[in-house]
Amino acid sequence: MSHWRIVFSAISLLILAFASSAFAEDGLAIDPATCLGCHSDKINMAAFAASAHGRVACTSCHTEITDLAQHMKGETKPSQVACIRCHAKETTEYNDSVHFKNNVRCVDCHTNIHILQPWGRTMDKRVVVAVCLRCHTQQTVYQESVHGQGVAKGNQDSASCADCHNLHAIQQLIPGSREEREFTTKVCVRCHADEKLAERNGFSTFRVTSYMNSFHGRYYRLGVPEQVAGCADCHTGHTVFRSTDPRSTVNPANLVATCSRCHKNASLDFAKTPVHANQGVSIYGIDITVDRIGFLIALASAVIFSCHGLINIFLHYFVPVKEEAEEEEKKDDKGDHFTRF
Numbered sequence: 001m002s003h004w005r006i007v008f009s010a011i012s013l014l015i016l017a018f019a020s021s022a023f024a025e026d027g028l029a030i031d032p033a034t035c036l037g038c039h040s041d042k043i044n045m046a047a048f049a050a051s052a053h054g055r056v057a058c059t060s061c062h063t064e065i066t067d068l069a070q071h072m073k074g075e076t077k078p079s080q081v082a083c084i085r086c087h088a089k090e091t092t093e094y095n096d097s098v099h100f101k102n103n104v105r106c107v108d109c110h111t112n113i114h115i116l117q118p119w120g121r122t123m124d125k126r127v128v129v130a131v132c133l134r135c136h137t138q139q140t141v142y143q144e145s146v147h148g149q150g151v152a153k154g155n156q157d158s159a160s161c162a163d164c165h166n167l168h169a170i171q172q173l174i175p176g177s178r179e180e181r182e183f184t185t186k187v188c189v190r191c192h193a194d195e196k197l198a199e200r201n202g203f204s205t206f207r208v209t210s211y212m213n214s215f216h217g218r219y220y221r222l223g224v225p226e227q228v229a230g231c232a233d234c235h236t237g238h239t240v241f242r243s244t245d246p247r248s249t250v251n252p253a254n255l256v257a258t259c260s261r262c263h264k265n266a267s268l269d270f271a272k273t274p275v276h277a278n279q280g281v282s283i284y285g286i287d288i289t290v291d292r293i294g295f296l297i298a299l300a301s302a303v304i305f306s307c308h309g310l311i312n313i314f315l316h317y318f319v320p321v322k323e324e325a326e327e328e329e330k331k332d333d334k335g336d337h338f339t340r341f
């Protein structure tokens, strides 16, 4: 620091030391105006005051600076700010995250800490996407997807990075792990099974119910998601497009390739197996009314036959063997049996 600056700083320190402020009245040792007397080259007073931390004293974060004379002499080296003191929830989530493990710090995402704008009031998803993409440049393809486009247009219902990965509790996705296998479906179901959200956005929760009734979905429900395909295996996580879009992995032209990732030598016919049987078509690919009638016939027969069987058992064991009963049994033995299917 040049000679004149030290002199200037000393003078401003003297003046500022006598200046009273709300912070001084609050009992805080050194008020922000004092600090800014020397640090206004890097921190703008008005911008700081308008920031999310505008009402937080400088020394609440830079706790080591308690003696300005010592600080001036360079004897107190401010260490890294412990955000945890005031943001326990976010810190706890973060401490278990892939970013913590890779030494991505709070301030690496929350840059410009002194002019940081409050986000919690609007929770604008566009801000989140902009932050994540600063480092994850490979994921910029997301911006073209239905979700990316939705968020860009300000649709707060659409999926931002944080809707699928969380804001702070972000986990690494190890391919093949149980967590990763479950993730590929769980993240989508959250919104696509939400009746109100679906209605607002003009789609149907039927996509989830039909998946859950499909071969893949049944395994998912059984708790073995590692055995089958989840939503994102077919739709991807970042390049989700409508099936009519040629860029979509579920566009008819790309289906064989999509299924072939797991079903070797999948044919065009195989790829057309309905994953989300259309409304009105059952998971076996036949008309739902025919399917239901078939099911009712099967159910009715089962009930009739089992009633008959139960009556027989009851008669056999509990009714004293009288002539009538014996006759009844004989009649049965004559071959009055039903063949089970």
Ligand code: HEC
Binding pocket: 001, 009, 010, 013, 030, 031, 034, 035, 036, 037, 038, 039, 058, 059, 062, 065, 068, 071, 072, 074, 078
């Ligand atoms: C009289 C002038 C003066 C005042 C008042 C002052 N500082 Fe400093 N500050 C300095 C000087 C000089 C340095 C060391 C030179 C540098 O790195 O810019 C410094 C360094 C710092 C640093 C470390 C900068 C870095 O790059 O690592 C922080 C943080 C800091 N001051 C915060 C404060 C806070 C908070 C206050 C109020 C409590 C305050 N300062 C008050 C002069 C001052």
Ligand code: HEC
Binding pocket: 032, 035, 036, 039, 042, 043, 048, 053, 056, 057, 058, 059, 060, 061, 062, 081, 107, 112, 113, 114
């Ligand atoms: C919410 C906590 C917080 C508050 C409040 C805060 N700071 Fe900081 N400050 C930080 C963090 C964190 C860094 C380190 C930034 C980094 O590493 O990128 C920092 C860095 C600095 C530096 C180093 C220069 C720089 O910009 O990198 C100075 C000087 C400083 N702060 C002064 C102040 C002054 C003066 C105030 C009050 C007007 C203040 N700080 C209020 C958290 C805070």
Ligand code: HEC
Binding pocket: 052, 053, 056, 060, 061, 081, 082, 083, 084, 085, 086, 087, 106, 107, 110, 113, 116, 117, 118, 119, 120, 121
């Ligand atoms: C001394 C307490 C304190 C410390 C330390 C502190 N903060 Fe804050 N922080 C606050 C307060 C108070 C608010 C305003 C809360 C509100 O508006 O509800 C805030 C707000 C925020 C917000 C915006 C919240 C929102 O709703 O959008 C972020 C982001 C944030 N802090 C990050 C940090 C980071 C990163 C650090 C560490 C470098 C840090 N804070 C250190 C007290 C603190």
Ligand code: HEC
Binding pocket: 083, 084, 087, 090, 091, 092, 094, 095, 099, 104, 105, 106, 107, 108, 109, 110, 118, 119, 120, 121, 127, 128, 131, 132, 167, 168
């Ligand atoms: C990988 C990036 C990243 C890291 C690391 C990170 N944050 Fe955040 N955080 C965000 C984003 C993105 C938002 C929302 C948009 C914004 O505020 O910029 C946010 C929001 C917040 C909020 C407001 C939350 C709310 O619900 O209103 C607080 C408080 C906060 N972060 C504190 C912290 C603290 C403390 C740490 C470190 C323990 C931390 N963050 C680490 C990305 C991160």
Ligand code: HEC
Binding pocket: 098, 099, 102, 104, 108, 109, 128, 131, 132, 133, 134, 135, 136, 161, 162, 165, 166, 167, 170, 171, 172, 173, 174
């Ligand atoms: C400051 C840079 C930075 C920012 C900003 C950032 N990340 Fe990261 N992220 C990393 C680094 C470094 C890693 C660990 C190395 C890797 O896997 O790429 C990582 C890892 C990840 C992983 C795990 C990747 C895997 O291989 O399984 C996910 C998921 C992730 N980040 C999501 C996000 C989201 C969501 C945001 C926004 C809220 C975000 N990141 C913001 C730097 C960043």
Ligand code: HEC
Binding pocket: 129, 132, 133, 136, 139, 140, 142, 147, 159, 160, 161, 162, 163, 164, 165, 173, 174, 175, 180, 183, 184, 187, 232, 236, 237, 238
């Ligand atoms: C609709 C949900 C969804 C959204 C939105 C989303 N992701 Fe992902 N992300 C996934 C899925 C699913 C995977 C892959 C999991 C698997 O199969 O291994 C993934 C994987 C990742 C990975 C690991 C490397 C890779 O590409 O496989 C990173 C890093 C990542 N996402 C970051 C981001 C960032 C940054 C954003 C926002 C720009 C974002 N994600 C938006 C669902 C999503």
Ligand code: HEC
Binding pocket: 146, 147, 149, 150, 151, 155, 157, 158, 159, 160, 163, 164, 184, 187, 188, 189, 190, 191, 192, 201, 203, 231, 232, 235, 236, 237, 240, 241, 242, 243
């Ligand atoms: C945060 C909620 C949310 C999450 C999580 C989410 N979506 Fe969406 N999805 C939406 C919304 C909202 C739309 C409508 C977007 C628009 O038009 O703005 C949409 C649209 C779609 C569409 C186009 C549907 C149509 O009929 O137009 C597909 C396909 C889709 N999502 C698949 C997925 C998949 C696969 C996942 C998981 C990897 C997923 N979504 C996760 C909210 C979500």
Ligand code: HEC
Binding pocket: 185, 188, 189, 192, 203, 207, 208, 211, 212, 216, 229, 230, 231, 232, 233, 234, 235, 241, 242, 243, 244, 250, 255, 274, 275, 276, 277
């Ligand atoms: C085995 C692959 C596969 C799985 C798993 C899968 N889908 Fe699909 N999805 C498709 C195919 C193929 C289409 C297009 C044909 C159709 O409409 O059935 C489609 C269509 C959709 C559509 C309508 C998009 C449009 O524009 O037509 C949505 C929304 C959707 N799926 C969501 C999901 C959700 C949510 C899950 C998980 C619960 C899921 N999908 C699981 C293959 C799959």
Ligand code: HEC
Binding pocket: 215, 216, 227, 228, 229, 230, 233, 234, 255, 258, 259, 260, 261, 262, 263, 270, 271, 272, 273, 274, 275
């Ligand atoms: C991520 C891997 C994966 C993807 C992608 C995938 N499947 Fe599957 N699928 C499986 C597994 C694993 C099974 C159970 C093992 C088996 O019987 O082959 C299965 C079983 C099936 C079955 C029932 C058993 C059979 O072989 O007839 C059908 C039908 C099926 N998948 C259709 C599809 C269609 C159509 C697509 C593409 C739209 C597709 N799958 C994409 C993993 C996948």
